[in-house]
Amino acid sequence: MKVRIPGRESRTRLLRLGRRSRTAPVDRSRLGARDLVSESAAGILQRPARSALTALGTVLGVGTFVAVLGLTATTSSQIDSRFNALTATEVTVEDTGGDRPDLLANAFPADADARIGALGGVRDAGVYWPVRLNPEDLVSAAPPGAGARGERTQVVAASPGVLAAAGPRLEQGRTFDAYHNRRGENVAVIGSGLADRLGITTLETAPAVFVGDHAFTVIGIVEDVERKADLLLSVVVPRTAAERIWGGPEGGERAKMLISTDLGAARQIASEAALALDPAHPEHFRAVPPPDPRSLRGNVTSDLDELFMLLAGICLVIGAVGIANTTLVAVLERTGEIGLRRALGARGRHITAQFLAESGALGALGGLVGTSLGAVTVVALAVVRDWTPVIHPATVVTAPAVGLVTGLLAGLYPAWRASRIQPAEALRR
Structure with missing residues (x-):
């Protein structure tokens, strides 16, 4: 029975971790923040094409999220300006006869x-x-x-x-x-x-x-x-x-x-x-002023807000499923590596932290790229239609965090699955 051995760089990192585990009691083995970041980055960069495709779902979801909120704010502003230009300059007087x-x-x-x-x-x-x-x-x-x-x-x-x-x-x-x-x-x-x-x-x-x-x-x-x-x-x-x-x-x-x-x-x-x-006899007449533009804007855009936010949520769910699926496949492919890490002293929570860090990093990266693409979409459409683009700063700040949370949630099950792999069983495969 053959045991699949990781590459030279991975073996070097594992041996370094092994030396640390030999110099300290097993119950005190730990995974430092720098090691966690380097291992997660290595896991992502070893398969760049797969990582890019994994993050694509989050890119689409977060990009749609930003574009929807930006276009909604821009359209609301445009509705206000058109309302002021027409309806806000119109008064109707009705003859009531007293x-x-x-x-x-x-x-x-x-x-x-x-x-x-x-x-x-x-x-x-x-x-x-x-x-x-x-x-x-x-x-x-x-x-x-x-x-x-x-x-x-x-x-x-x-x-x-x-x-x-x-x-x-x-x-x-x-x-x-x-x-x-x-x-x-x-x-x-x-x-x-x-x-x-x-x-x-x-x-x-x-x-x-x-x-x-x-x-x-x-x-x-x-x-x-x-x-x-x-x-x-x-x-x-x-x-x-x-x-x-x-x-x-x-x-x-x-x-x-x-x-x-x-x-x-x-x-x-x-x-x-x-x-x-x-x-x-002013009571013979009733003047009807224009309605409040804020209520008009709310009535016009509320349904659109709900529809497009639902679309953004669906895209985020699709992105999360993509990350979860790809991360789970990566766990199955890296079973030998996980077993070797466990044999060298890595704990289950270390494995969990590593895979969560990888999925979270992919989600955050997708969130950043999606935020940029969403903002560019809003500005481009506003320029084409000769509108004034409006994007709330809270939207730009929140969107990458949404991608990070999506990635973490998507990686929970694959990370838990990886932490449950036993060293002996993994090394026999």
Whole structure:
């Protein structure tokens, strides 16, 4: 029966340990910190390819951990900036009618746009409401009876400030202004999708849309809006023209006001709007300020946090299983070496410490590399998307420790298995 003997360097180290064991009683044999580090490093460097593959699972797990936390923080910051640019500059004022809403058809005064526009920080403001049409009133590109196919589409009565506050991007034409509103002109602005369905492709021929028997000249086609996206699916007509033809808002379809403000002025405008519209009866209006950006960010990112943290945890588990499997295989391959160490006086706890040190070192190394790769991923993605990268310092400090703990946990069973090997049994293999 042959006994597998370790290499020359390993034999030198073992003989050195053996000399130490001969000069001291067996029960006082010890493994110094320097010897533990050197033996663990030798065990890792003897099989560099296997060690690299063993640490790869921890690299992926810790890298995903850092990337997830960094991208979450970066995305949250980006959500805040976009929120401030759009939603935080928007105020909606609702007409409640006070205690007796049935006695007041429309609480907004005729000069509501000018009253709100006089407040500091207001950019644009306008009153709007959905027009209540008769069931037989359809929207088409030809007069009734001409064979054109009509469809049921919402018609919105709006003052010029509504379209300005919505931030439209025009495909063709223009929006109506104070002149059209003052004269009650039958003009309309429609969305590009509605224009396609009605067959309106150009404004050079001064096309019209018919709402029942009433014709409105289309002066603008809107491609997109920053606020109030339902305008893209509606026929928007001047407020005065709608009042002349259909009257004011009725029943539950009360008027509202859309206000766009400077950044940081929305909540102040919301507190002043009702009094500016009607100093005698501010209770007729209810201003809706923008929501808290922190709560918005929490609602948007909480689900993503849980999902990606679960993904990072799965990667860490896979890395731990890889380390455990490779360390256990190493224990089986180094049975002869372990037996020789035990025969020269090494205790079971020394063997346990050595294999735990090897697995912990691989985990810590994987944690360091994974932290670097995760941070580089966050910065690279932020640069590509023109964002500001955000990585919390605690994440960078904690991630290598996570790799170390993962490696130690993965090496517990293989180290215990190695410590249970008996010298006589090992040397017979």
